[in-house]
Amino acid sequence: MKIGIIGATGMTGKALYNEAINRGHDVTGFVRNETRGKDVLGSDAQLIVEDAFAITGTQLDQFDVVIDAFANHTEPEQNLDVLTHLIHQTRHHDVRMFFILGAGPLLQEDGSYVYDFLKTLPDAAAWVDEPRYGVTELQVLLSTRDVNWTAISAQNEYTEGPKTEYVLGKDHLMHASDGKSHVTSGNLAGAVMDEIEQPQFKMARFTVSDK
Amino acid sequence: MKIGIIGATGMTGKALYNEAINRGHDVTGFVRNETRGKDVLGSDAQLIVEDAFAITGTQLDQFDVVIDAFANHTEPEQNLDVLTHLIHQTRHHDVRMFFILGAGPLLQEDGSYVYDFLKTLPDAAAWVDEPRYGVTELQVLLSTRDVNWTAISAQNEYTEGPKTEYVLGKDHLMHASDGKSHVTSGNLAGAVMDEIEQPQFKMARFTVSDK
Numbered sequence: 001m002k003i004g005i006i007g008a009t010g011m012t013g014k015a016l017y018n019e020a021i022n023r024g025h026d027v028t029g030f031v032r033n034e035t036r037g038k039d040v041l042g043s044d045a046q047l048i049v050e051d052a053f054a055i056t057g058t059q060l061d062q063f064d065v066v067i068d069a070f071a072n073h074t075e076p077e078q079n080l081d082v083l084t085h086l087i088h089q090t091r092h093h094d095v096r097m098f099f100i101l102g103a104g105p106l107l108q109e110d111g112s113y114v115y116d117f118l119k120t121l122p123d124a125a126a127w128v129d130e131p132r133y134g135v136t137e138l139q140v141l142l143s144t145r146d147v148n149w150t151a152i153s154a155q156n157e158y159t160e161g162p163k164t165e166y167v168l169g170k171d172h173l174m175h176a177s178d179g180k181s182h183v184t185s186g187n188l189a190g191a192v193m194d195e196i197e198q199p200q201f202k203m204a205r206f207t208v209s210d211k
Numbered sequence: 212m213k214i215g216i217i218g219a220t221g222m223t224g225k226a227l228y229n230e231a232i233n234r235g236h237d238v239t240g241f242v243r244n245e246t247r248g249k250d251v252l253g254s255d256a257q258l259i260v261e262d263a264f265a266i267t268g269t270q271l272d273q274f275d276v277v278i279d280a281f282a283n284h285t286e287p288e289q290n291l292d293v294l295t296h297l298i299h300q301t302r303h304h305d306v307r308m309f310f311i312l313g314a315g316p317l318l319q320e321d322g323s324y325v326y327d328f329l330k331t332l333p334d335a336a337a338w339v340d341e342p343r344y345g346v347t348e349l350q351v352l353l354s355t356r357d358v359n360w361t362a363i364s365a366q367n368e369y370t371e372g373p374k375t376e377y378v379l380g381k382d383h384l385m386h387a388s389d390g391k392s393h394v395t396s397g398n399l400a401g402a403v404m405d406e407i408e409q410p411q412f413k414m415a416r417f418t419v420s421d422k
Contacts, residue, residue, distance in 0.1 A: 053299075077302060077355075077357060080295075080351075080354070081295065081298070081299040081302075084291075084292065084295035084296075084299070084351075085295075085296075085299070087292070088264075088292040088295070088296070091288060091292075129356075132354060133354060135354070136350060136351055136354040139347060139350045139351075140291075140295075140347055140350075140351065143291070143343060143344060143346070143347040144288075145340075146288060
């Protein structure tokens with residue numbers, strides 16, 4: 001399939017790029033800086049150098065699937081803004097849009113957001129804006145009926161690491177066999193590519209955990 | 212004050228424009244079509260001819276307050292998209308942003324959205340997308356901490372009419388002295404201009420009802 005990845009040089013984007021290439025897909029990375037794109041993804045990588053907010057729906061129509069892996073940890077409001085820009089650009093288009101969310105918009109056992117727990121932690125002020133905007137990202141997606149979207153949430157610990165074994169979930173926080181909530185970038189990328197190849201979660205959010 | 216109105220030729224925009232002019236403010240209407248702008252607002256109206264999605268934060272910095280009165284009833288997803296575009300453009304800017312919402316994102320007595328009731332009505336499918344997107348608009352605003360925003364919700368019946376007497380509320384649906392939920396465009400415009408001149412609801416949503 002022809003796959004575009006926005007934010008291809010980030011931790012998630014890179015893992016998705018490599019997983020998609022390994023599976024034989026035709027992959028293009030959207031990057032802001034060509035030199036960094038080549039450094040991270042290889043000198044033979046297909047790149048489109050473009051600011052995320054300049055990407056148009058017409059430009060995305062060439063792809064079967066476009067993954068929004070844009071992630072700004074210091075200005076997390078930009079993650080929401082890129083998502084809403086891409087939604088606006090792809091309303092009534094055919095391209096399938098895939099969004100990467102954090103654990104904040106997953107649900108706890110009582111049905112409240114994981115964000116509602118995270119914000120009670122002592123040092124939350126320093127980093128809680130990212131899961132807070134993640135909740136809004138999910139709310140925007142859930143209101144979207146005219147884009148062919150799918151979203152995946154990571155787990156509380158989301159770190160760079162290889163594809164090993166992973167388990168899918170739907171809307172609730174998961175726990176790996178060690179009792180903790182974690183997933184590697186490699187396992188998340190594996191789950192995303194499985195879903196791209198064999199869609200189960202159309203217009204829905206799901207999640208993945210390390211086994 | 213220097214006030215910009217986006218969607219100035221619509222029912223709300225026109226009422227806001229006239230109320231602001233009557234109070235002696237320096238008002239500019241953002242319109243898509245200059246001829247229609249002059250027809251609706253008068254040949255001496257100050258106009259900026261611009262697509263809402265092309266408006267930039269830098270362009271809005273010349274105003275003290277900008278009111279988003281853009282309202283597309285046939286493609287209500289565009290109301291959300293204009294709101295998110297304006298939020299993105301005005302993050303960390305000084306301009307005060309005022310958003311006009313419907314009754315859908317008001318609360319019922321039990322704390323659920325008015326939208327949750329509206330969607331149960333027999334003919335809801337034909338028109339419920341607009342209050343549905345209205346809920347998402349409020350959710351986006353409530354997650355926004357870096358824009359100086361205020362929002363006002365109308366009531367269930369929101370019709371063109373003069374400024375008479377009006378009563379303010381906060382987040383709940385209101386009922387006029389006849390027991391029904393309604394507000395005229397003139398009364399809503401009066402409440403908006405009162406709030407612009409004497410701010411009480413910073414980073415908050417409030418509502419207004421006919422007396």
